[in-house]
């Protein structure tokens with residue numbers, strides 16, 4: 001039999017048919033929708049007089065627009081309220097399961113899918129959101145789609161997709177102290193750039209990847225879109241299977257046994273080939289931080305910003321524009337620079353493990369007075385677990401408050417905006433100009449680096465305080 | 467819903483020699499709150515186009531009377547970041563029919579094609595060459611011929627060919643979209659579901 005990659009196996013199992021000289025009709029097992037990218041798809045459906053083909057295979061939750069305080073009150077912002085209400089009425093009309101604000105399963109779409117066992121190994125998963133790549137941590141083909149494609153999935157449970165190329169990124173060895181999945185992600189993107197993965201689907205492999213928890217794997221796959229890849233995936237193993245087992249929508253009984261046996265076949269065969277391969281040594285990775293306006297502009301926290309002397313033409317213009325926006329100088333260090341805001345949350349680092357890491361670090365210490373910190377759990381379940389584990393109390397004692405779940409300052413569509421010119425250390429995934437508010441300056445980092453900054457009020461290597 | 471049919475045309479172009487233009491720049495998140503697809507063109511490149519007091523930034527290309535046309539020429543890795551289709555809508559709604567760059571992010575490319583916006587990929591050198599030509603003469607015209615997959619500098623008759631998936635090419639020329647195709651594939655989809663059990 002032909003040697004196949006993990007990606008091939010899952011992809012091939014979902015091809016309904018291939019158009020001659022064109023894309024394939026790819027069957028979608030699970031579809032997530034949220035309030036921002038779905039309304040126009042429903043309008044389209046309506047105009048064509050179509051029904052939702054499989055409403056039970058779509059799950060909806062509002063997350064992008066919602067406030068992270070006083071969620072029991074009606075949403076104040078009129079446009080946000082209208083968008084959330086449109087999601088509610090569309091779901092009602094078409095019979096789509098929805099976990100709305102205040103529902104015990106509400107949260108960021110990429111946090112609740114895995115939590116509820118809606119995300120299972122071997123699936124194809126799409127959502128009108130680029131960080132759908134998160135679900136790849138389970139050995140699924142999961143990727144973000146546009147609104148036209150949301151409409152396609154609603155209408156036919158399929159989309160048209162050309163098969164991407166395959167890339168394998170292997171990270172071997174043991175991670176150093178203070179280095180997390182987020183650092184692996186930022187390290188890889190700094191090496192291959194924000195376009196290095198374009199046209200590809202990535203498989204992450206190697207001992208350092210296997211050593212990650214499911215939460216860590218989700219963080220890594222989440223960021224795979226930031227190197228331009230459609231998505232990233234990791235072969236399911238014991239950790240995957242035990243994470244999934246017993247979750248609300250996971251199979252049980254005989255169906256479980258059958259599913260589990262299948263999941264265990266989802267590995268890349270010996271001799272299967274990739275279009276592109278990269279290999280890194282875990283030992284080379286330090287806690288990372290970004291200094292520019294795309295996630296590829298990252299470096300070890302003790303390093304200096306490149307001097308840019310080797311750049312020319314539009315590369316140089318782009319580099320200078322970026323540093324100018326950030327208010328940084330080429331060649332300087334970031335360590336010791338003051339920080340105004342710290343944001344912990346998002347579908348990248350808003351899971352229970354992230355809150356544990358943050359809380360453990362700040363335990364017995366005090367938040368720097370100059371820092372405004374927003375700690376936003378990724379879901380209601382994360383919020384609840386954090387309370388049960390006593391993390392909330394630790395945070396309170398250290399001067400931090402918990403907000404309610406949502407995307408929050410990750411994209412600042414609600415009130416959680418970083419003011420113009422202010423510096424934020426953020427555990428989210430994008431440091432684009434204005435991403436966290438007009439003229440806000442974002443430095444991406446792990447929850448640990450964020451914790452160190454929150455305590456000292458400066459860019460700090462967390463290892464120096466551990 | 468049919469798209470506008472894509473016909474051969476000639477136009478001057480708007481140059482944006484910046485790399486890694488992400489979809490947050492094309493249309494910032496705070497303008498994504500609409501529940502209908504209209505008016506996005508007004509907020510295209512909002513934060514580069516208008517200052518904090520909502521006044522046009524004079525030297526930004528879209529405000530610069532030197533430049534006009536239905537072709538946008540942009541630096542490499544155009545459209546990275548968020549999957550928001552609003553980015554393609556905003557560009558199209560503004561009146562742009564073709565984007566030319568040396569590299570595109572995948573999702574943006576797909577979204578563009580699904581909305582009748584043609585992304586043309588050219589070499590890095592050719593891109594530099596066109597930027598230089600427009601810099602010297604902003605009225606420089608280009609001819610886009612999708613049928614023959616060619617992009618031509620009218621004045622010099624220099625022409626390059628570009629790649630496009632044959633299926634997508636036909637969709638653009640005929641004004642078809644993928645949803646029509648999928649809805650017509652219902653039988654195959656049902657058969658697939660049945661065979662999987």
Ligand code: SF4
Nearest residue numbers: 131346347407410411
């Ligand atoms: S947390 Fe941020 S990246 Fe994740 S889904 Fe929400 S807005 Fe998108």
